Amino acid sequence: MSADLGASGARADAPAGPAPARRGEGDADAVLGEIRDAIVRGEYVPDQRLVEADLSARFGAGRSAVRTALLQLANEGLVERVQNRGARVRTVSLEEAIEISEVRMAVEGLCAAKAAERAKADDAAELRGIGARMEAAVAMGDVLGYSEANQLLHQRIRALSGQGTAERVLERLRAQSVRHQFRLALQPGRPAVSLPEHLAIIEAICSGDARAAERAVRRHLGSVIEALKAANHQPPR
Amino acid sequence: MSADLGASGARADAPAGPAPARRGEGDADAVLGEIRDAIVRGEYVPDQRLVEADLSARFGAGRSAVRTALLQLANEGLVERVQNRGARVRTVSLEEAIEISEVRMAVEGLCAAKAAERAKADDAAELRGIGARMEAAVAMGDVLGYSEANQLLHQRIRALSGQGTAERVLERLRAQSVRHQFRLALQPGRPAVSLPEHLAIIEAICSGDARAAERAVRRHLGSVIEALKAANHQPPR
DNA sequence: GTCAGCGATATTGTCACCAATCGTGCAAAA
DNA sequence: TTTTGCACGATTGGTGACAATATCGCTGAC
Known part of the structure; x- marks a missing residue:
């Protein structure tokens, strides 16, 4: 055979x-x-x-x-x-994608907290700009644009944190799970769920509330994990 | 020149x-x-x-x-x-060692929580055995033995978590910061501080309390970070 | 009809050599 | 005395060839 x-x-x-x-x-x-x-x-x-x-x-x-x-x-x-x-x-199996998301939840939570502490006014403006882009993309059903803005948001938060080590770890994990991330973004109704989560993250960081920022990121990635698990039950493609 | x-x-x-x-x-x-x-x-x-x-x-x-x-x-x-x-x-600079410890705090917290959920009776026995070894080492002033047991403990927790991704991330970070970790262990009085923290971690995991385990790990690594920062003020060697 | 043995082929692993580059020390000029 | 230029030595980067190894297809026996 x-x-x-x-x-x-x-x-x-x-x-x-x-x-x-x-x-x-x-x-x-x-x-x-x-x-x-x-x-x-x-x-x-x-x-x-x-x-x-x-x-x-x-x-x-x-x-x-x-x-x-x-x-x-x-x-x-x-x-x-x-x-x-x-x-x-x-x-990378689905189980591994979930593992990766769990680690991301922990580390990106850290980054968001630090970003909230360090964000200046123009940083906040940039984040809010990205948030607006995401809203517009969802409204227009622009899945690709939303996915791009999504990645940009996470990347900016990482950079804002000033935590180089966390940044490297996350970048590596992102590269590994990009396929699952993308498949998730294609799921109908998914952007509508994740958009408010993203906006909450942005608001928490902009208001300088580290605890709230970490919680918002954890909630978001928790939802990602749930969505991944749910995707397991219906055929991968 | x-x-x-x-x-x-x-x-x-x-x-x-x-x-x-x-x-x-x-x-x-x-x-x-x-x-x-x-x-x-x-x-x-x-x-x-x-x-x-x-x-x-x-x-x-x-x-x-x-x-x-x-x-x-x-x-x-x-x-x-x-x-x-x-x-x-x-x-790796001291700043970087602190960064690494921060990431470890997040990821090892995750591992400890998972380990608490998955630990069986014999796992608990093993962890308690390591705890006893640490107590004995501190009592005898055996710095090297304590350091070894310390590493073993963290390694066993990682393994117990069943989180392969987190394990790989942590292993890489450990290798990078081993020098700072070691210098820290040599600091007089340091084992006396970290021993109860370690015992608290062990107890939390053995009792199956995931939240408590995560909190205990975070507290421990927070103390490590403080110790690292303090070491900055007195000459490196 | 299935499976073990075996040779051919494809692909990787390693080595020896050569080219390119950088640091260093010396010498000559200011 | 200081500085600049230059040549040499040391070390790395890259290429081609060769050896080692796994895979695949075929043949033949049971």
């Missing part, structure tokens, strides 16, 4: 060849960013094999560069490498 | 040559573990240069293996790499 599940057998040759740009040589970790983006963007589906030679040709970089990039990505938890069997896009 | 600060100029040749063991060849990421241990154990001091050729000779592995190991360690935050200038042991 040679029919393996998912895309296990698919090769990673140019899925959309946007001009290899004939990278002469040199840049090593530029490739890292490109491959990471391709994975996060969903250009490579979970469980897809990432063959070094293919990527090398796809990005016009030496196999050496691709190799180190895959090493990094494995360490970031985006790809899985097994000895002598190569790398493939790591699939 | 060729006198640079710290150990910046020191080379990384066999600081204590414990028989290179003449590794024939082959194993790549076994070297990773060895170098990581050496750094965590303090065999290489912060800011010390890690020259690929030296490590290669020291561990009897190819420069290739050492190279990938350094890549990994850089990603783990244990070493710092700059283009064309090599790797050196990363120094």
